[in-house]
Amino acid sequence: MENEKNHIIPYRTFLFVLAGLITLTLTSAVVTQISLGTFTVAIALIIATIKSSLVLRVFMHLKFESRMFSLAVIAVVLLIATVIIITLLDYLYR
Amino acid sequence: MTGETHRDDLTSKTGMWLFLFTEMLLFGGLFVVYSVYRFRNPVAFHLAAQELSVTIGTINTIILLTSSTMIAMSITALQTKNKKLTLFLLGITILLGLAFLVNKYFEWGGHIKEHIYPGSSILALRGQGDVLFFGLYFFMTGLHALHIIIGLIFIAIITAKIFRNKITFNNYVLLENSGLYWHLVDLIWIFLYPLFYLIT
Structure with a gap:
């Protein structure tokens, strides 16, 4: 059994x-x-998002791994974002 | 595969990522709490956040980003069979992690000297918004610092294994996993930094 050839950055x-x-x-x-x-x-959060995508894609090798990892990360991020938005909507309109 | 032991690096990495997802959800939950409390106490959060030092926060951010870069580079060094450089880069990673904690120690020490800490009766006099802000500040940066300590122990063990040739250029998934953990700790800090230090 041989693993996929590892990418050297x-x-x-x-x-x-x-x-x-x-x-x-x-x-x-x-x-x-x-x-x-x-x-x-907005600016602070946009910059933080750009920084984290750099860390995820390059440092954490997502750019070079199978697409499955990236999709899973996106799913988790969307889940957290959805929960925050729904919670804030609740507080905004109660 | 020479046949001594069965190894599946992809599964190992997948397992690490699944664990990292639980970590993201743990901090994600805290971000929800932060958003709600900030929404309900905008003025208190605004004033309290101004008491944190942007300089210390920025220095610690740069320390952590550099530390992350060092461990990422150590994988390249090991892949190209440069053991000495790998150990050197991991040493720098650990030193920078310790520097982060030293800064945190002085930062927290400064707050505590001013009677700002969870449960402080002087802080309680300033109102609920301040209590919530500093409660979240100490809990979230404290939980993050705990992750730094765990990450440092993890990296130290990996460094020792590389030193004793237990981890080599053709078997380094453990180094990759410790790197992933360290980057996650970095990732969380990337969001803690604007939320506590920058957005006032």
């Missing part, structure tokens, strides 16, 4: 991703210091 890919992650972190820190009202929340 070059070091530079990781360093590029790290540079991107740090840039995004600093951007979100700076942007949220400027008061933009409700946009602040």
Whole structure:
């Protein structure tokens, strides 16, 4: 029994991703210091989502694994998002 | 496969991912609680969040992101049969994890000195919103720090196994799984950071 050939990711890919992650972190820190009202929340969460997809796809190898893993992660994220939205709708309209 | 032991790396990784899903749901539940309490106490959460240091939060975020990068690179090092570099990168991963905890220690210490901690009677005088904010802050960052400690122990065991050649370039799924765990801890922090430090 032989497992699928494992994908070797070059070091530079990781360093590029790290540079991107740090840039995004600093951007979100700076942007949220400027008061933009409700946009602040949206921007901070959008940046966090971009950062986490980088971590998931490159660091956690989802980009190179079978599609099954990505679909399962998406399902879990959608489940959590749905629960949060439904709960907030409940509080908003009760 | 030479036939000594049966091994199925894909299943091993699938099992790890299933465990990570339960972790996501655990923190997901806490994010639901956070959203509701924030929605019901917007002013208190706004003011309380300003008391957290954006600088410490940002430094800790960068420490954790770098640590994650190091363990990811250690897999490449092991795949290319560079054991020395693998051990070096794992050592850096552990040191950065410890640095994160040291920062957390001073950060929490600062709050506790100001009588901000769950159950503090001085904090209770400030009202329910503050109690909820700091309760969630200590519980969620505390649970996250517990995951950091577990991750560090996990990585230390893996490092020792690589040192003793129990994990090698053709049998490294355990290193991958410890990496996945470490990245998940990183992933959770990526959301804790804006929710507590940035959104005021």
